[in-house]
Amino acid sequence: MLVSAAEMLKKAKAGKYAVGQFNINNLEWTKAVLLTAQENNSPVILGVSEGAGKYMGGYKTVVGMVNGMLEELKITVPVALHLDHGSYDHCYKCIEAGFSSVMFDGSHYSIEENVAKTTELVAAAHAKGLSIEAEVGSIGGEEDGVVGMGECADPNECKMVADLGVDFLAAGIGNIHGKYPANWAGLSFETLDAIQKLTGDMPLVLHGGTGIPTEMIQEAISLGVAKINVNTECQLTFAAATRKYIEAGKDLEGKGFDPRKLLGPGFEAIKATVKEKMEIFGSVNKA
Numbered sequence: 001m002l003v004s005a006a007e008m009l010k011k012a013k014a015g016k017y018a019v020g021q022f023n024i025n026n027l028e029w030t031k032a033v034l035l036t037a038q039e040n041n042s043p044v045i046l047g048v049s050e051g052a053g054k055y056m057g058g059y060k061t062v063v064g065m066v067n068g069m070l071e072e073l074k075i076t077v078p079v080a081l082h083l084d085h086g087s088y089d090h091c092y093k094c095i096e097a098g099f100s101s102v103m104f105d106g107s108h109y110s111i112e113e114n115v116a117k118t119t120e121l122v123a124a125a126h127a128k129g130l131s132i133e134a135e136v137g138s139i140g141g142e143e144d145g146v147v148g149m150g151e152c153a154d155p156n157e158c159k160m161v162a163d164l165g166v167d168f169l170a171a172g173i174g175n176i177h178g179k180y181p182a183n184w185a186g187l188s189f190e191t192l193d194a195i196q197k198l199t200g201d202m203p204l205v206l207h208g209g210t211g212i213p214t215e216m217i218q219e220a221i222s223l224g225v226a227k228i229n230v231n232t233e234c235q236l237t238f239a240a241a242t243r244k245y246i247e248a249g250k251d252l253e254g255k256g257f258d259p260r261k262l263l264g265p266g267f268e269a270i271k272a273t274v275k276e277k278m279e280i281f282g283s284v285n286k287a
C-alpha cells in the first residue's frame, strides 16, 4: 500500500540519512526502482512530473500501475507516489487520482501568493492523508538551451512557508536540475545552515540530485536534507545502456527486437544507479 512521505522523511531527518525520490517515466523505470528499494530494504519515493504523468496515460494510469506492482511484486518497503513540481490544478488532480504525496511548486509566484496557495493545498492534501512539499526560491536548470544558475532561497521566506504545515520543504541552495555546468559554484551550505536553523525539524529537500559530488551530498544531509531528487542520472544511464545494446546490433538479430529484451539493459542500468544512490544517501536497511 502506498504511504505518505511524511513519516519516512521525519525518520530520515532524525537518523541523518536521505530518502531518494526517483522520477519514473514508464513501466520499466517503475519496476526497476521498486525492486531495487525492496532488495535494499530502503524506503523510496516515486516522483512523477506533470509531463511524465501525461506520457504514461494520466495520473490514474500511474496510480493503477504502481498499486498493481506493489501487490504483485510483493513490495513491502514504504513507497510514496509523489507529484513532482506540481501546479495548483495538478496537485488537486493527483490528490483525487490516489497519489500519496504532492509537491506544490509555487516558487514562481510572489511569496504572498505562494503562501496563500500553499496554505489551501496543505489543508486539501492533509484532509486525504497525503504529504505535501512546498518550494521556496526557484531551482535552476536548462531552459531553451541556456543553463540558469541556481538561486539561493531567503531563509526567512523558508520559515514562513515551513510554518504553513507542509511536511517537507524544497529550498534553492544553488542546486539546478539536469547536468551542472563546468563553472558551477557548488551548493551554498551557508544558506542551507541558515534555513535549517530557522525551520528546526522540517525535512529539507535537495532537487537536482544528478551530478552533485558525494561529499557535498553528505554535507547537505548533515545539515538537514532528508530527501534527494534524482531524475536526469537515471535517464542518462538508461539511454547509454540502450544505445550500447542497439550499437551491438543485437536488436536486429534473433529476438533482439523484442521490447522486453531491448529495454532490458536500460532496466538493469537504472537498478544499478538507484542502488548506488541509496547507498550514498544512507537509506539502505532503513525500511
Ligand code: 13P
Residues within 6 Å of the ligand: 023, 047, 084, 085, 176, 177, 178, 179, 206, 207, 208, 209, 210, 229, 230, 231, 232, 233
Ligand atoms: P535531476 O534531473 O537533476 O536529477 O533533478 C531531479 C529533480 O530535482 C526532480 O525534481
